[in-house]
Amino acid sequence: MKSFSDEKEKELLDKAFHASPCLMAISTISDGCYIKVNRCFEETTGYTALEVIGRTSVSLNIFDNSTRARVSELLTNQGIINNFEISFKKKDGTLRVGLFSAEIIDFYGEQCILSVANDVTELRKYEKEGLMLERMSLIGQLAAGIGHEIRNPMTTVRGYLQLLGEKPDFLAQKSTFELMISELDRANAIITEFLSLAQIKRTELKPQNLNCIIMNLYPLIEADAFTQNKQIYFVQGVIPNLQLNRKEIAQLVLNLTRNGLEAMEERASLTIKSYVKGSKVVLSIQDEGCGIPPENLNKLGTPFFTTKDSGTGLGLATCYKIAESHNAKVRINSNSNGTTFRLLFPIPEQEQVELISALH
């Protein structure tokens, strides 16, 4: 086996030192001053080697006094530190979390400390977020259960209100009874939307045609539009069957058309279209409404985000969830002339083959 010269070995070690993805530093035991730091140290802390060499971590404010004291104590007692979690400060003052290891080495005849640290700030953040999401989903499930249970007593109350409200004794309070009933209906609508959002069971998809689902719904959408004195059109393209859940798609189309209709003045029109574009089937719902201001665009789909006095802010959150369970992408174009929501559904492989052969 070939042996390296001392020079060559030093060069290799130096390369490894700088190429390491961990922060590495060598400091003297006697006064704690840095002698050498690697590139990752410079990049992570924001200090250049020139700025730190000859100074201590405490004077640079990288470690506070108590951390430094704890590190010295551990080193004196054990001679080595393994994965000790510490927080350190960058040059710009931001705090990071590191897993810190250190041991005493001989560096050109002097007793020094070799410190190695892994920046685990992001990791800790993701761990925390993951935990939070888990808790949120648990809370969501609990809330869904409670929502469900609240409905039964509400139905009873609504029934009695209706009964009492029709009695001649309460004729004078008729409008109050109607208000109470409509408030209960609103609460019920919120629970319905929330439950469809929180429902956790996997969506069952079956091959079927999007146009058929929309056609079945059409009378309902038409009635919605006509009572508001608005126009509605459905331009059906020739599209292949898709893997769909009928109930969910109906819900999605209803939510999007209702939003569109609600955004428009009287006599304006809403157009639903289906067509093939590339390897996708597109469902587009275009309104001539007020549009969505840019600052609201990234809030769309956040549960309970609404700009309407009597909105629930759950309609779009449900749509996004349904799109996700269908592997569909949602695209939004909006300006002061109106808004277009486009849903891009993937075409199943088998249908793609048939589509191509039909074209030839």
Ligand code: ADP
């Ligand atoms: P809601 O309709 O109950 O307010 P949604 O989740 O359906 O809740 O919609 C959230 C918000 O997004 C609406 O309050 C509205 O500000 C905005 N929005 C959604 N669709 C449209 C649209 N087609 N045109 C204008 N604004 C829209």
Ligand code: MG
């Ligand atoms: Mg809505």
